[in-house]
Amino acid sequence: MPIGGFVVVLDLSVSDEVLKQFSQFPQIDVHGVNEEGSAVVVIDTETSDEMEQLTRQLQKIDGVLSLGVTYFHAEDEIEKIESGEIKPSFSFGRKGEKSENCS
């Protein structure tokens, strides 16, 4: 269950609307916005995959100018992967895979 700390730069002219959209995500806590439009945001998700998808979703919102990650903690997720409790859904095409594009 990773936790990320972010500085999200907002377009001040639409920042209220953007923050309203942020509030629809239960995983997101906004801790404040400074005068330049930089918001302190904490995201708490079940998996790293969910974190990654959510951050990409946020970056697509009109008025989000940039999303800078400043802190990332994934301790219990790593422990669960190590213990076998979580098996990452992502799989690689591994050794021995044959050509798949060209006939």
Next chain:
Amino acid sequence: MSLSRRDFIKNTAALTAASYIGMSLPFVAGEASATDVASWHRGTCRLCGTGCRVQLGINSKGTPVAMRGEPKSRTNFGYLCMKGMMFYKIMNHPDRLKMPLYREKKTDKFREISWDKALDIAAQKFAESKQKYGPNSTAYYGSGQCLTEETYLFQKIMRAALQTNNVEGNPRLCMASAVGGYLTSFGADEPIGGYANIEKSSCMFLIGSNMAEAHPVIFRRVMRHKMNNKDKVKIINADPRISATSRIADMHMQFKPGTDLAMLNAMAYTIIDEKLHDEQFIQDYAVFRQGKKVQVDMDTYWQSLQDYTPEKAAAICGGNITAQMIREAARMFAKSDGTMTFWCMGINQRKRGVWANNLIHNLHILTGQLCKEGADSFSLTGQPNACGGVREGGGLCHILPGHRLVAKEKLRNQVEDAWGIPRGRIAPKPGAHTIKMFQQVNSADIKAIWINCTSPAQSLPNVDLYRKGMAREDVFIVTSDIFPTKTTELSNLVLPTAFHFEKTGVYGCTERRSQITPRAVVSPGEARPETWIATEWCARMAKYLNDPVVLQTVKPFLGKEMYVEQPEAIWDEYTQKLTKHRDNDLRGATYKVLKQMADGVQWPAATESYALTGGTVMKFVKGSDPMATSESKDDKPFQFYGPAHADRKLWVWVRPQAGADEEPDAEWPMYLSTGRIIDHWHTTSMTGRIPELMRANPYSFVEINPKDALKHGIKPNDMVEISSRRGKVTMPAKVMEGPIEGMVFAYWHDMHEDRMINKVVKDSFDPGSKEPEFKICACRIKRVSGPKALKPFVV
């Protein structure tokens, strides 16, 4: 995890973010930070050349579990990109190489062997090669990701013990043209200033760089500066491709590939034509050159620019370039209070990459946009230690440590004396540059090669040609790395190495800044630091070669504790003996000092007390750079004391337009260019093993202009074959207003045989820098099928 502990971690995350923007939050920092991890360890990110400082969080079991930026760092001020934030996740990846692997024949299966056996085999093979076929039958091919201690030690062994200058590395593929440009224009390698100029500049000229994806943390600084000063700061982006970087530009100059020299000359024409040049600066500090030994006057230079009036250049450049646009760009560049140019591979990876570098420097010299706040001619670097290790530490075939040329006997003697080996021991001729080295692998003139921390079997241009040579049974290949790669598949001996934070050493980033990463984590299995591996290998070679100088090469490091004492002894030898009184004087940057500094030291820094101030922010400027005073020859404020220009002048070069080595024709009608995408790094041996990054960009795409897509009947995500005189690949199409019409752009990271774009890219190279022209060749495209489900792939 208890709720309170989780809340503490969330508070820490919020406090960390808040600290970067000076915001106060109602939490107690001490309570939060005391519970989130057992300990934090400062180091440098290893996934680009920016030099971001990070803190790695370790839990009580010694496992890395968290990452945060270092807020006191003047490179990144605590910010990181997703690549940087997640690279620690590969440290415990199950694919890590954990034992030495060996096979006599490349068609055999690997078997695990002991370190003792592995080092003996490597020593015997290299010694045998030297004895039977001569010193130049051996070679080392390293990386801009090796620590300085590693590059320095390997090159020392090759030159002093094996007596060959066959020392190369992948920085030849990315920044050799920048080295050539700095040396021929300024007389000294590496930028004059640093990132600190970003926030002081009024105009930024971004050419041949997709900074937003390749250097996202620097881009953030550029973007922030622009947003804070929307009207005052102007940004010009010049590139045949509209990229994520273009979105912040006031002007995007989209020119036909390979016409950049004409465009830059036309900007110089405008600057002189409209009298925007700085006459006093030119008079005090510059001369005009037509060749290395041919000095000309300004009038001759001006005459050479008559072929590049804005009207003539606009006709050459095509795209959206107009004469008016060139004039506007030149005015913005010249009139601003401080202009900073950033460039990267779009300029360097060209048949005339050095010339392109020269023409950028010309603009800065003509306008005096140097040696003052906000002004700099700044080449971005792709790897974390291409500058520190390879450019400064002697990691290329023609250079010795401390910015010394192999070809100069006096400089060779200085190195031989410092190493305590007989004069004449270092071979007088430079070794084989990268493409020549792999040509010699193809012909088996090179019989034994050590490849360290890089994968030329994927990263070389025209790669299939060179993979044939690497597959030869009469060429012995040692590869040292952390994961299996396309290159380990062609090796006889694979040695597992310690990863970042599992060993101690120094990286020198783009802005002359050296930063230490001390060991914080135990390596998996029997992975070992390269410095230990190289030392033990050389000591064993002494036995086979029966040569006391071979043992002397590593004697100062033998038997030392491998994680701290050994790299420190190597760093001390390099800095104290070989950078002394050189322009990259690093004597003050001892491990003791580097461990105290949040963000390292910028050279020159000759003493510890000076290094503790952070070092030299602006080279050549009296009051900023102590060497500008100690090396001063007159009362002028700037002193260009670099080793390559005896006249201590900046050189403005007469350079004509020169296109690509392979231009499109009737048979191969399109331009092909390649580059990076955000979240991936080089051959994806690392980022391909981080699911979050791989999921975001699971395989390569080819970007196609909508007009070209229409012509070829290609729709988004259709499978498209890209072919050239050298090979072909097939990948999905991204139809977008990115590349200029007539050009396609492919990401080069993908390891899959069907999508490895370097099979198609040409291996022609710049005759000066020997850097290959990855950025331009001729190709054709055709639709193969509709969309197909593809799987991401790593070996």
